[in-house]
Amino acid sequence: MNDLTNLQTFIAVATAGSFAKAAARLNLSPAMVGRRLQALEADYGVKLIERTTRTQRLTEIGVRFLERASRVIDELERLNDLAGPQNHEISGHLRISGPTTLGVKRLASSIARFANQHPAVSLDLNLSDRNVDLIAEGYDLAIRVAHLRPSSLIARRIGTYRFVCCASPGYLDRAGVPSHPEQLEQHRCLLSLNLVPRDQWHFEGQDGRVLSAKINSNIGIDNGEAMRVAAVEGAGIIYAPLILVEEDIAAGRLTEVLAEWHKSSLPIHAVHPSRQFVPRRVKAVIDWIAGDLR
Numbered sequence: 001m002n003d004l005t006n007l008q009t010f011i012a013v014a015t016a017g018s019f020a021k022a023a024a025r026l027n028l029s030p031a032m033v034g035r036r037l038q039a040l041e042a043d044y045g046v047k048l049i050e051r052t053t054r055t056q057r058l059t060e061i062g063v064r065f066l067e068r069a070s071r072v073i074d075e076l077e078r079l080n081d082l083a084g085p086q087n088h089e090i091s092g093h094l095r096i097s098g099p100t101t102l103g104v105k106r107l108a109s110s111i112a113r114f115a116n117q118h119p120a121v122s123l124d125l126n127l128s129d130r131n132v133d134l135i136a137e138g139y140d141l142a143i144r145v146a147h148l149r150p151s152s153l154i155a156r157r158i159g160t161y162r163f164v165c166c167a168s169p170g171y172l173d174r175a176g177v178p179s180h181p182e183q184l185e186q187h188r189c190l191l192s193l194n195l196v197p198r199d200q201w202h203f204e205g206q207d208g209r210v211l212s213a214k215i216n217s218n219i220g221i222d223n224g225e226a227m228r229v230a231a232v233e234g235a236g237i238i239y240a241p242l243i244l245v246e247e248d249i250a251a252g253r254l255t256e257v258l259a260e261w262h263k264s265s266l267p268i269h270a271v272h273p274s275r276q277f278v279p280r281r282v283k284a285v286i287d288w289i290a291g292d293l294r
Contacts, residue, residue: 004076006040007069009033010048014058014066015135025138090281091120098143101224103127105243107143110292114285121281129194134273140282142271143289156286159268159293166245166254167237178257181213188236189215193222201239204262268293
């Protein structure tokens with residue numbers, strides 16, 4: 001069992017790029033990571049990683065060792081899954097990355113229910129609006145809201161992220177209700193610093209005509225919840241994810257505007273490293289989240 005633990009530690013060090021990052025991924029001290037790697041090198045009588053105070057690199061044999069070690073761990077996952085269908089238990093650890101707004105509004109509750117259903121699984125959910133490096137940072141899965149660029153990662157579309165325009169009733173009483181996207185130039189609007197481009201809001205009319213409205217703003221915010229709060233306080237019109245503001249619209253704290261114009265939507269993808277074998281727990285949590293998003 002120590003051999004497998006040491007192999008997993010070596011893979012973490014090799015893919016993370018440093019002892020400190022590997023230690024954080026494994027919830028260990030860097031000293032323990034070093035001891036495990038030294039034990040592995042001693043057991044096999046080879047030098048796997050050349051280390052200095054600033055850098056590390058795989059030796060020539062370390063590169064070949066990493067490939068074989070990864071296969072061993074994959075095969076171990078296969079063996080674990082062979083018994084899975086008999087006892088219907090999914091086990092192991094999952095590290096998941098997700099965007100902040102979707103994470104707070106949907107993913108947190110979804111994985112909480114998944115954990116209740118599968119108590120032998122442990123999960124870490126990291127919420128950030130940056131695209132993490134799944135392999136280097138040791139994530140099993142990422143949920144991304146975007147049109148994805150071609151890569152070696154495996155992606156599955158699991159939902160759609162829709163947008164609405166809205167503002168507080170107080171703001172609309174003062175400034176009036178826009179009836180056309182071109183009128184947004186005369187309104188105070190809040191920009192999401194996470195949208196690209198941030199100063200153009202896209203609309204499609206019922207006749208199929210597409211229009212990009214140029215937005216003037218004196219406030220830009222990089223967090224959805226903060227933008228929602230500012231809108232509720234009457235700071236202006238926002239172009240925001242529906243899941244962020246739907247409760248406020250239902251409660252009357254925000255009012256949808258330009259409802260007859262279609263807004264942007266983005267695909268929601270589950271992304272995982274391209275590997276020959278995908279652990280059953282990864283497949284299970286993807287299916288679970290996809291079901292919740294539907």
